[in-house]
Amino acid sequence: MSAAVSAPAVAQMDVEDQIETRQSAFTFAAWNMGKIKAQAVDGAVAYNEQQMLAAANAIASVANSGLGSLFGPGTALDENDNTRLKPEFFDKPDRAREVAINFAQEATKLQEIAANGAEKAAVAAQFSEVGKTCKACHDDFRAE
Amino acid sequence: MSAAVSAPAVAQMDVEDQIETRQSAFTFAAWNMGKIKAQAVDGAVAYNEQQMLAAANAIASVANSGLGSLFGPGTALDENDNTRLKPEFFDKPDRAREVAINFAQEATKLQEIAANGAEKAAVAAQFSEVGKTCKACHDDFRAE
Numbered sequence: 001m002s003a004a005v006s007a008p009a010v011a012q013m014d015v016e017d018q019i020e021t022r023q024s025a026f027t028f029a030a031w032n033m034g035k036i037k038a039q040a041v042d043g044a045v046a047y048n049e050q051q052m053l054a055a056a057n058a059i060a061s062v063a064n065s066g067l068g069s070l071f072g073p074g075t076a077l078d079e080n081d082n083t084r085l086k087p088e089f090f091d092k093p094d095r096a097r098e099v100a101i102n103f104a105q106e107a108t109k110l111q112e113i114a115a116n117g118a119e120k121a122a123v124a125a126q127f128s129e130v131g132k133t134c135k136a137c138h139d140d141f142r143a144e
Numbered sequence: 145m146s147a148a149v150s151a152p153a154v155a156q157m158d159v160e161d162q163i164e165t166r167q168s169a170f171t172f173a174a175w176n177m178g179k180i181k182a183q184a185v186d187g188a189v190a191y192n193e194q195q196m197l198a199a200a201n202a203i204a205s206v207a208n209s210g211l212g213s214l215f216g217p218g219t220a221l222d223e224n225d226n227t228r229l230k231p232e233f234f235d236k237p238d239r240a241r242e243v244a245i246n247f248a249q250e251a252t253k254l255q256e257i258a259a260n261g262a263e264k265a266a267v268a269a270q271f272s273e274v275g276k277t278c279k280a281c282h283d284d285f286r287a288e
Binding site: 008009010011020021023024025027028031032034035038039044045048051054055057058060061062064065066 | 154172176178195204206
């Protein structure tokens with residue numbers, strides 16, 4: 001079973017720490033998604049295989065880090081003004097688990113592709129698949 | 145050469161984004177350091193090999209993510225009130241490079257140890273080495 005859906009690896013954190021830590025994880029992942037977009041998709045920056053692998057490793061490490069433990073009870077926007085997590089997240093645990101697993105699987109696949117020195121187009125294609133898993137979660141569980 | 149000290153992988157980000165992103169990276173790394181401390185050092189949480197590997201992967205991915213590009217000119221505390229980066233950072237590029245390389249090397253070694261299913265004591269010992277590289281940078285470049 002993926003670490004993304006397993007038991008917490010640390011003692012339960014308070015609500016503020018959970019929100020800050022998950023936002024940090026996503027900011028770090030987004031920065032690395034941006035590198036892949038710039039180099040493999042847009043071509044705005046010269047393609048660098050080593051940097052693409054480092055970025056894919058970073059995204060996969062976030063996706064497989066057990067983020068679920070940072071989405072504990074009381075961490076949605078109905079009780080906090082510094083998060084966009086919809087309260088519906090807690091009403092749909094199966095869907096929440098599904099989007100987390102999809103993110104982990106597609107990010108791990110991107111990591112494997114980058115580790116095998118794939119061509120730019122293959123990295124770009126799998127980047128798109130990872131992006132869809134981000135969007136799926138945002139669509140369902142993140143407020144505008 | 146480590147990605148930690150290579151050329152930026154994205155177009156240069158503005159000062160605010162650099163500060164926010166590097167803080168996010170360190171928060172994500174610290175959360176994962178905390179998991180290893182809890183399980184391998186303190187024993188406060190049951191030891192879980194898979195979670196230790198996921199945590200080590202996360203720390204290594206931060207250390208090898210090219211953090212140097214998030215420490216651009218104008219991002220120290222003399223020009224910003226939301227960072228503790230000392231201006232001396234920019235006067236000591238060799239030392240800055242050295243602490244970054246040390247962090248990357250020791251974090252990568254922790255990842256290798258965890259990936260090989262090492263015993264708790266070995267993980268704890270290398271965790272301590274990684275912690276020393278964190279502290280070395282804080283001592284030199286982070287204000288109280």
